[in-house]
Amino acid sequence: MKPPRHRPLRLLGVLAAGAAALIPGLASAQVSLDARLSALEARVQRLDDRAAIEKLTRAYGYYVDKQLWDQVAECFSTDAVIEIAGRGVYRGRDGADRLFRQAMGGGRIGLRDGALFNHMILQGIVDVAPDGRTAQGRWRAFVQIAQYQALGIWSEGTYENTYVKRDGVWQISGMHFYATYYTPFDQGWAKKALPNNGPSKDHGPDAPPSVAYDVFPGHYVPPFHYVNPVTGHAWTDADSRRYSTTGMAPAPAGPPIQPRNPAPSH
Amino acid sequence: MIRYSLRLCALIAAGGLATTAPAAPADRHTAAIEARIAALEARLTREEDRAAIEKLTRAYGYYIDKKVWDEVVPLFSEDAVVEISGRGVYKGSKGVSTLFRDVIGRSHEGLADGELSNHMVLQGIVDVAPDGRTATGRWRAFIQIGLWQKAALWAEGTYDIGYVKQDGVWKFSRMIWYGTYFTPFDKGWAQAAFGNNGPSKQFPPDAPPSVQYDAFPGHYVPPFPYPNPVTGRVWTEADSRRYSTQGMDPGHAANSQAAGSPLSQEAGTPARTPGQ
Numbered sequence: 001m002k003p004p005r006h007r008p009l010r011l012l013g014v015l016a017a018g019a020a021a022l023i024p025g026l027a028s029a030q031v032s033l034d035a036r037l038s039a040l041e042a043r044v045q046r047l048d049d050r051a052a053i054e055k056l057t058r059a060y061g062y063y064v065d066k067q068l069w070d071q072v073a074e075c076f077s078t079d080a081v082i083e084i085a086g087r088g089v090y091r092g093r094d095g096a097d098r099l100f101r102q103a104m105g106g107g108r109i110g111l112r113d114g115a116l117f118n119h120m121i122l123q124g125i126v127d128v129a130p131d132g133r134t135a136q137g138r139w140r141a142f143v144q145i146a147q148y149q150a151l152g153i154w155s156e157g158t159y160e161n162t163y164v165k166r167d168g169v170w171q172i173s174g175m176h177f178y179a180t181y182y183t184p185f186d187q188g189w190a191k192k193a194l195p196n197n198g199p200s201k202d203h204g205p206d207a208p209p210s211v212a213y214d215v216f217p218g219h220y221v222p223p224f225h226y227v228n229p230v231t232g233h234a235w236t237d238a239d240s241r242r243y244s245t246t247g248m249a250p251a252p253a254g255p256p257i258q259p260r261n262p263a264p265s266h
Numbered sequence: 267m268i269r270y271s272l273r274l275c276a277l278i279a280a281g282g283l284a285t286t287a288p289a290a291p292a293d294r295h296t297a298a299i300e301a302r303i304a305a306l307e308a309r310l311t312r313e314e315d316r317a318a319i320e321k322l323t324r325a326y327g328y329y330i331d332k333k334v335w336d337e338v339v340p341l342f343s344e345d346a347v348v349e350i351s352g353r354g355v356y357k358g359s360k361g362v363s364t365l366f367r368d369v370i371g372r373s374h375e376g377l378a379d380g381e382l383s384n385h386m387v388l389q390g391i392v393d394v395a396p397d398g399r400t401a402t403g404r405w406r407a408f409i410q411i412g413l414w415q416k417a418a419l420w421a422e423g424t425y426d427i428g429y430v431k432q433d434g435v436w437k438f439s440r441m442i443w444y445g446t447y448f449t450p451f452d453k454g455w456a457q458a459a460f461g462n463n464g465p466s467k468q469f470p471p472d473a474p475p476s477v478q479y480d481a482f483p484g485h486y487v488p489p490f491p492y493p494n495p496v497t498g499r500v501w502t503e504a505d506s507r508r509y510s511t512q513g514m515d516p517g518h519a520a521n522s523q524a525a526g527s528p529l530s531q532e533a534g535t536p537a538r539t540p541g542q
Contacts, residue, residue: 030296033296033299033300033303036303036307037303040303040306040307040310043310043314044310047310047313047314047317050317122386122388123324123327123328123386123387123388124324125321125324125325125328127321138324138328140328140386142386142408154410156384156386156410158328180331180382180384181382181410183418187452188412188418188451188452189382189410189412189414189418189451190412190413190414190415190416190417190418190451190452191415191418191452193414216382216414217379217380217414217415218379218380219332219377219381219382221332221334224325224328226321226325228325228337228340228341229318229321229322229325229341229435229436230322230340230341230435230437231337231340233337235337242376243332243334243375243376243377245379248379248380
């Protein structure tokens with residue numbers, strides 16, 4: 001993305017001022033035109049920012065689908081804080097590589113034979129800060145994970161992300177994915193609920209999970225970063241606790257659910 | 267934008283140099299530029315309106331997921347008209363509150379223990395009226411609902427939504443949700459289909475369902491609020507009838523108190539088994 005160009009506008013301002021000096025009657029009109037153009041540019045910039053952030057987040061999803069962990073890690077800022085399910089907190093580019101490529105990918109980039117790792121990234125709400133430097137987003141992933149003839153899982157969860165604009169480019173600076181449920185394809189959420197993914201033993205996090213929460217059959221309301229769009233009511237952590245269960249997770253966070261290569265035969 | 271700014275510069279520069287000419291041409295230039303800026307402002311406001319409406323609708327979905335009725339109910343205007351599935355028409359703030367809190371929420375704030383109420387709100391088409399005061403939307407919800415060790419269902423359906431901007435804030439003024447299918451997880455839509463949800467006896471609607479339609483294995487085409495984006499052809503209710511079944515809803519929603527999925531039933535209603 002190219003940074004916005006201000007030169008024509010500045011030039012306009014100079015010319016407008018000159019014209020205003022020469023024609024006193026035009027002064028107020030042109031100063032006001034200048035101000036209105038500046039306001040328009042700022043508003044368009046925020047919509048452009050929203051579009052860029054939507055693209056970034058959806059692009060992340062398409063990379064995750066195929067476990068292209070190098071592409072995934074590059075969606076994050078160098079100081080990003082990332083927490084996925086119950087895996088704990090990973091920090092920075094090194095943390096992103098350890099979480100995605102090593103802990104989730106087992107050191108491999110790309111799907112194994114017979115693996116499915118679909119993450120549909122949906123229902124995005126993106127709020128760009130007034131200064132245009134940071135943003136927040138709430139999204140959800142609808143997930144199908146499989147290893148052919150070994151494993152088939154439905155899963156869903158909520159993202160609360162933060163974004164930062166560096167050198168004109170939006171990057172993910174914070175990602176917290178809260179799982180809602182994991183259930184085997186052949187049984188479903190009435191009959192079988194799997195525990196949250198826990199920390200990796202071999203490629204552990206920089207810090208333990210920042211919040212303990214229940215996946216289905218328990219439930220948790222990940223705090224909303226935005227106020228209620230009509231009432232302006234701000235959601236608090238206390239609200240989340242009030243609307244959530246404790247101790248109803250199917251089990252403590254367990255070994256991560258991910259496609260495994262069942263002994264390659266070739 | 268750049269080219270536009272440069273042209274604007276040229277115009278203003280020309281105005282500045284024309285000091286000896288009568289003021290009228292410069293005034294005309296200024297007026298023309300003002301009109302173009304005003305047009306840009308109006309177009310931009312519509313884009314911002316669309317963004318605000320998308321946020322409102324998606325936020326609704328996240329609140330519904332967790333049955334946070336305190337956040338859901340205020341999203342509707344005071345004179346809103348709401349109709350979800352075959353439950354009938356609820357009107358105004360009181361009706362909206364009754365529908366969500368008492369009928370759908372069974373007078374419980376938040377999810378019950380072991381409950382799942384995922385509503386993914388997707389594929390939005392939002393059209394803001396030229397005057398910027400109202401808008402229409404078509405969306406869909408892809409749904410996973412259930413109660414641990416009792417029921418698990420897939421469902422999907424279409425929203426037909428009206429919006430109104432009041433004091434600068436967009437709200438829902440009308441919401442109709444048409445169920446497409448309700449199917450138990452362990453059987454799927456080839457083997458089992460629940461009927462549409464019917465009206466509540468305990469908290470009856472202000473008016474019966476505005477339209478009788480079939481959920482799967484029947485089908486219904488909710489009228490499109492927008493004309494065809496290419497041809498401009500307007501969709502009519504007659505079109506919807508022509509492309510829809512009649513009498514194929516497994517529960518015959520409008521006629522049956524027992525219609526609907528096990529999760530929509532009121533206390534004392536005998537448990538239903540799915541049709542087919």
